[in-house]
Amino acid sequence: MATELDAFDCKLLMEVQRDAQIPQSELGARVNLSTAAVNRRLRRLVDEGVIERYAAIVSPEKTGHPITVVANVEVESEQIDLLDAMKRTFARCPQVQQCYYVAGEWDFVLILAVRDMDEYTELTRQLFFSNNNVKRFKTLVSMSRVKVGLEVPLVSSGE
Amino acid sequence: MATELDAFDCKLLMEVQRDAQIPQSELGARVNLSTAAVNRRLRRLVDEGVIERYAAIVSPEKTGHPITVVANVEVESEQIDLLDAMKRTFARCPQVQQCYYVAGEWDFVLILAVRDMDEYTELTRQLFFSNNNVKRFKTLVSMSRVKVGLEVPLVSSGE
DNA sequence: TCTGAAAATGGACCTTT
DNA sequence: AAAGGTCCATTTTCAGA
Numbered sequence: 359m360a361t362e363l364d365a366f367d368c369k370l371l372m373e374v375q376r377d378a379q380i381p382q383s384e385l386g387a388r389v390n391l392s393t394a395a396v397n398r399r400l401r402r403l404v405d406e407g408v409i410e411r412y413a414a415i416v417s418p419e420k421t422g423h424p425i426t427v428v429a430n431v432e433v434e435s436e437q438i439d440l441l442d443a444m445k446r447t448f449a450r451c452p453q454v455q456q457c458y459y460v461a462g463e464w465d466f467v468l469i470l471a472v473r474d475m476d477e478y479t480e481l482t483r484q485l486f487f488s489n490n491n492v493k494r495f496k497t498l499v500s501m502s503r504v505k506v507g508l509e510v511p512l513v514s515s516g517e
Numbered sequence: 518m519a520t521e522l523d524a525f526d527c528k529l530l531m532e533v534q535r536d537a538q539i540p541q542s543e544l545g546a547r548v549n550l551s552t553a554a555v556n557r558r559l560r561r562l563v564d565e566g567v568i569e570r571y572a573a574i575v576s577p578e579k580t581g582h583p584i585t586v587v588a589n590v591e592v593e594s595e596q597i598d599l600l601d602a603m604k605r606t607f608a609r610c611p612q613v614q615q616c617y618y619v620a621g622e623w624d625f626v627l628i629l630a631v632r633d634m635d636e637y638t639e640l641t642r643q644l645f646f647s648n649n650n651v652k653r654f655k656t657l658v659s660m661s662r663v664k665v666g667l668e669v670p671l672v673s674s675g676e
Numbered sequence: 677t678c679t680g681a682a683a684a685t686g687g688a689c690c691t692t693t
Numbered sequence: 694a695a696a697g698g699t700c701c702a703t704t705t706t707c708a709g710a
Contacts (some may be wrong), residue, residue, distance in 0.1 A: 361579050371580070374573035378537065381705060392677060397707055408579040413572055415561060416535035416669045419521050420567045421530070423669050428619060428626045445663045452670035456628075460587060462657035467587045469615075469628075471669055504604045504616035510575045510582050510630055510666065511611035540684060551698050556686060558696095678710090685704070692697075 368393060368512045370399055371408070375509045378412050423453075423471040426500035427478050430503050431466040431486065433495045440491050447489070453481055464496075475499075520565050525550060527671045529558060530567070534668045537571050582630040583610075585659035586637055590625040590645065591652045599650045606648070612640055623655075634658075 361369070368388040373380060382396040389396070403409045418424055433444065441459070448457040448468060456469040468485075472478045473484075478497075486492045522530070526608060528548045532539060539547075541555040548555070562568045592603065600618070607616040607627060615628040627644075631637045637656075645651045 363580065371573070371575055374651055375534040375575055376570075376572065378571040378573045382707090383705080393591055393705090394677070394707080401707085405675050406579065408576055410574045411535075411666075413535065413574055414530070414537045415569045415572055415667055416530055416534055416671075417567055417569050418669050421522065421669045421671060426617060428617060440599075449664040450673050452662060452668075455667055456665050457663035458585060458587060458657075458659040459661040460657035460659050463655060464657060466663075467657060467659075484571065496622060498617075498619040498621035498623060500617040500619050500626075502604075502618040504618055504625075505608040505613060506615050506667065508572075508614055508665065509611075510577050510580045510614075512575075512580060513611050541686095542684080551683085553686080553699080554697055556684095557686080679708105680710105681706105681708085683704100683706075684701080685702105686702090690697105690699085693695085 361408055363408070363512075366395075367408075368397060370396065371403065371510075372512050374400070374409070375512075408494050412489065423473055425472045425474060425478065426503055427468075427470045427472060428465040428498040428500065429466075429468040429470060429482075429486075429495055430498070431468065431495045433464075433465045434491045434493045436465070444489065444491060447485065451481070451485060453477070454485075520567055522567070522671075526558060526562065526567075528647045529555065530562065530669075531671050533568070534560070534671075555563070571674055578629050584633060584637065585662055586627075586631060587657040587659065588625075588627040588629060588641075588645075588654055589623040590627065590654045590659075591622075592624045593650045593652045595624070600669045603648065603650060606644065610644060612636070613644075 368391055370385060373385055373388060382392045386393045386396045445459065448454050453470045453472055454468055455471050458467045459465065460467055470478065470481065486495050525548055527669050529544060532544055532547060542552045545552045545555045604618065607613050612629045613627055614630050617626045618624065619626055629640065631640065645654050
């Protein structure tokens with residue numbers, strides 16, 4: 359499943375993960391490759407699915423969604439169809455940025471971006487209280503977003 | 518702090534959050550604006566910090582980091598300089614994708630992308646066991662990444 | 677690796693509200 | 694003034710030799 363990535367690929371990925379707007383000529387200069395080679399490699403990485411997509415990262419503060427909340431959820435039953443329904447409900451909710459189905463003390467971990475605590479209260483109603491399969495949930499309110507990103511660690515070592 | 522965003526801005530942001538490679542001409546067609554107007558608005562959104570940056574989203578599976586782990590951490594002391602030191606340590610670690618300083622049962626929530634559980638074990642040593650200010654931590658291993666993104670909810674309502 | 681065509685970006689300038 | 698539209702120059706991407 360893991361594609362072979364050489365040192366050039368890793369360097370390129372590190373750069374474009376941070377900033378996808380660097381021109382390929384500049385990327386070439388940084389990693390010591392011609393623009394054409396950079397172009398081919400990036401295209402290949404997209405084709406192979408290593409680069410899933412390019413996205414604009416939008417500020418939650420500037421768009422009026424300054425509160426990040428982490429919600430842990432325990433379910434009543436782990437029946438497949440019930441779990442699938444919950445996954446779909448969580449995934450469909452725009453305020454849910456991330457949802458992980460986990461093993462351990464909880465079953466789901468959600469990361470939510472909300473306008474204020476009122477909005478979160480309303481969401482707990484929609485997502486948790488009105489769902490019979492939610493046994494309990496616990497809320498952690500973020501006071502500071504110390505680090506936020508989806509960057510994959512590609513530090514050295516071309517695997 | 519929150520910038521005024523009209524309906525055009527919201528639509529544009531929704532589009533480019535999902536896919537930053539849509540040409541401005543196509544964006545114009547979708548939201549009913551000329552390419553030049555789209556260009557101006559996107560530039561303005563970047564200048565105002567609403568769009569923080571453009572990034573390539575890389576597949577953790579394809580790059581050999583298929584395991585996502587959520588770690589909750591409780592600290593011994595909430596002394597400012599100790600907390601700051603921890604924040605810096607967590608933020609510097611490449612495997613830490615996200616770190617939130619939270620209020621509630623725990624003090625930190627970390628989202629990590631690791632190659633395998635061995636790598637995670639090694640990280641717990643570096644980040645938690647060797648840190649005197651970590652009182653305890655609890656690990657949740659993700660079995661399925663139901664939803665992963667940083668998209669801000671901009672559904673309708675041009676605020 | 678180089679060259680060149682096609683496409684996309686971004687500025688100039690004018691018009692509308 | 695503030696924002697939109699059209700046109701045009703520049704930059705970037707990307708395919709072929």
